[in-house]
Amino acid sequence: MFKHLKAVSGDPLLALIVAHKQDLNPKKIDLGVGVYKNDHGDTPILNSVKKAEAILLEQEESKSYLGIYGAAEFETVIQNLVFGEGNPLITSGRIRSTQTPGGTGALKVAADFISANLKNARLWVSDPTWGNHESIFNSAGVEVKSYPYYNPETNGLRFEEMMATLRAEAKEGDVLLVHACCHNPTGIDLQPEHWNIITDFINERGLLPLVDAAYQGFGDGLDADLAGLRHMAANVKSMLVANSFSKNFGIYRERCGGLSILAETKEEANAAFSIIGQAIRANYSMPPAHGAAVVYTIMSSPELKAEWEVEVAGMRNRINGLRDKLVTKLAASGVSKDFSFIKNQRGMFSYSGLTLEQVHTLRNDYSIYIADSGRMSISGVSDNNIDYLCESIAKVVG
Structure with a gap:
C-alpha cells in the first residue's frame, strides 16, 4: 500500500x-x-504562569470538552489584548474571536475559511515570510503569491517595491497577509506611515487583510506593537487576525492562540463566525483548555x-x-x-x-x-x- x-x-x-x-x-x-x-x-516558565497554574490546580473542577470555540470567557481576553480594551469595534459586536491551538491553528482555520468561502482568493505574503505560511495555505488549496519585502543590499525594507508589486498584481478579493510586529524572519517591521498606505490600498483595491500577530510585546510594548493593526482595524470593513499566546506568555507547548474576524456589521460577524466554527469542527473539533485557562486566570487578576x-x-x-x-x-x-x-x-x-x-x-x-x-x-x-x-x-x- x-x-x-x-x-x-x-x-x-x-x-x-x-x-x-x-x-x-x-x-x-x-x-x-x-x-x-x-x-x-x-x-x-513565567512566575505569573506558575501562580495561575497553582490557582487552577486548586480550583479546576472538570476536564470536559470546552466546545468548538473554546472557553466563552476567553473571547473577551483575545479581543482586549489584540484590539485594546474599550475599543468600540469590540462593543459594537463587529469582532468575533475564537480560541485556537496556537497561532498556527488560527492560521490553519483562516486558510480553510478562505478556501471554502472566498473563491479564487489568492494569499499575498512577504518575501521572505514565516516558513510555515505557504505550507498552511497551500494545504487548504489557497494559491500563495509573494511581494518584495527584504532588501539584502541595505538590510532594510523594500516598501516601494512591495507596493508597486501589489498595485500591479493584487486583485480584488485577494488576501494580504502582513506581520503585526517583530517580523519573522527578518526583524524588519512596517512603520506607521507604511500601515497608513497599506490600509488605504486595501480599501481601494478591495482586499481582505490577514494580520499575523505572533510576537505582541516583544518589540516596543504590548500596545505599541499592535498600533498598526489597530489603525487598520479601525479603517477597513473586514479583517482576519491570527494571534499567539505562546511567546508573550511563554506557554509554547500548551498551544494557545486566537483567531478574530472583523466584519462590516454585527450580523455579518456572527454569520462568518458560525462558518469558522464549521471549519474548526472539521479540523481539530475543539481546542485544548490548559493554556487558555492560564491566560484567562492571569488577565482576570489585576495582580x-x-x-x-x-x-x-x-x-x-x-x-x-x-x-x-x-x-x-x-x-x-x-x-x-x-x-x-x-x-x-x-x-x-x-x-x-x-x-x-x-x-x-x-x-x-x-x-x-x-x-x-x-x-x-x-x-x-x-x-x-x-x-x-x-x-x-x-x-x-x-
Missing part, C-alpha cells in the same frame, strides 16, 4: 536543532531555535496581569539590549561589515546579512548554528557566548 511513497526532507530548522544537540563542542551556540531563552539558555506585564517587558528589554550589545561588540571586534541595522530590527529574529557560505563556515568550524538564510534567533545570544560569537563572525566575515 505504501511502497510508492518516498520520504520527504524534514524542516531544515528542526534539523538544525538536532545538529546542535549532537555537537560536542562546549562553545556551541544555537541561534536557530525560535523560542525565547534567558541568559542561561533556558526557556523559563497577576501586572506581574505578567513586567515579565513581558523583561523579555523585551533583554532582547533589545542584546541587539545593542551585539552591534557594539561586533564593531569592536574589527569586523569589516556594518551590523548597525541589527539595532533597528525588532523581536526575536534578525536577518544578519551573512551569506550562505559564511553561515556554513560558522556552523562547521565554530559550532555556531544559524539558519541558511542568515536568520539569527537573538535570544540565543547571552553574556556567556557573545564574545565568542562576535570573534567568530569577525574571522569569517573578515
